[in-house]
Amino acid sequence: MMRTPSIRSQDDPLSIAIRPPASESDVDRQSRLQQEAEARRISEQIDEELRVEREKLRKSRSDVKLLLLGQAESGKSTLQKQFQLMYSPASLEGERMSWRTVVYYNAVCSIKKILATLEAWDDIDDGSDSQSTIERQELNQDDFPLAPASLLGSHIGVAISPSSPLDPPSPSAPSPTKSGVSDLRRRLVSLVNIEPQLADRLSGGVSVSGSGKGEVYVRTGWQARTIQKGHKLIGRRSKRGEAESSELTTERPGTALSTLDSDSLVEDVATMLYQSREDIKSLWEHPVVRALISKRKLKLDEWSEFFLNDIARIAARDYVPSTVDDILHARIQTMGVAEHIFDVDIHGKIVAWHLFDVGGARGQRHSWVPYFDDANAIIFVSPISAFDQYLEEDPRTNRIDDSLQLFTQICSNQLLKKVHLVLFLNKTDILRKKLEQGLRVSKYILSYGDRPNEYDSVVQYFRVHFLQVHRRNNENRRVLYTHLTNVTDTKATQSIIGNVRDSIFRGYLQSAALV
């Protein structure tokens, strides 16, 4: 049998290898002892770092982890901005200049979409009268056939998508005259041609498949990329990858903004917008564009109206986005999962809250799962104004139907069965506006039938469907907290955040058995 040598054995090859040579001089000995002391120092430093990491991990177990989930454009990042405004306003203030690029991008994309729609009409232009032509073009949405079986077919009957607003009208349809429009188009073409470069600047050159929308995606930390290096405006803590936090600004905001280096591309866009401001205004107010919008031939994104209505202010030479309204309305898709950390004071106790804001497009949803196992709470955001909209990534799927399907998956997920669940039925302001404009819910949601086309009735109908999904997938008998929201309304949202914070924290304390 083989004998295992003792580590103390004089024959131990390791002891032999590290034993100083018998002929070691004083100088060599001194040098060796120095090297050994340095190695000990490094080893102790590593031990200390490990200890600090372990301590952080132990502490982070007592942090609150809150996921913001929901489909693309539902309002998750806007809600995150409201948290930031509430718990770390200085950091949002420090980001103002970087949001200018997004606002410019939103404005340029909106103008591009208007021009593309006009061009689609122009291709088949026969020079007939604009107003009457568009009126003759009423889309007969009652003719939409039923969608193929939806996952929630038993809950909600939806109509399939009408043609995209960018689809040209059928060749047999006459198109509007565009007196003055062609000149505007020609003059604005160089402005809209800069859109891909702006997109590239925001996304840092990253292109993403799976969104379905030709929009730009940003990873967390993009603000820092658009702000020139050397101006450290925002304190950051990080956890997973390049995750972002939102703490103190290191300079007074006014000073910080004035010391920003300029980005020549963004400055070029600013100059072009300034020079084109009258043309943009004329285009936006042009009767043909107005008619296309009112007849729903041109469907712009919700934020387009906000920025185009205010183009004189946005195109001004010294434009800086307003901390609240402009930043809350600026639209940029989230890529992956962005972590934001806030120190939240709950009745005198400071607790770190980790907010995970996810990308909601279908191609992004796989990245949510790693965050499920240690989540304490979820706010599921569903845009109930979207009854007449279809997924960009799947234009046959009604957005309310997708939201219900997604909510079903969240409610039934085993990893999430103990998580505190909050539902935001969001974009209530847009829902109200659509109903006031006469949009009929039953055209898109066939199961709505002949119920009154009124706000309270519509809200109640959608709420009941979400509650039903929850009830059918609630083996743990957890409570569902529901709020009707417009997350661009700061006062109302912050009051709701206060309620949600208290209810989450109560549940968190109970589950942590601290009370």
Ligand SMILES: Nc1nc2c(ncn2[C@@H]2O[C@H](COP(=O)(O)OP(=O)(O)OP(=O)(O)O)[C@@H](O)[C@H]2O)c(=O)[nH]1
């Ligand atoms: N009027 C109004 N606009 C809203 C509301 N909620 C969000 N928006 C706007 O809708 C757009 C999309 O909101 P985001 O917060 O970026 O959507 P998201 O859920 O983060 O989308 P992804 O990152 O793609 O998953 C933004 O321009 C918001 O300003 C709301 O309640 N009312």
Ligand SMILES: [Mg+2]
């Ligand atoms: Mg987002």
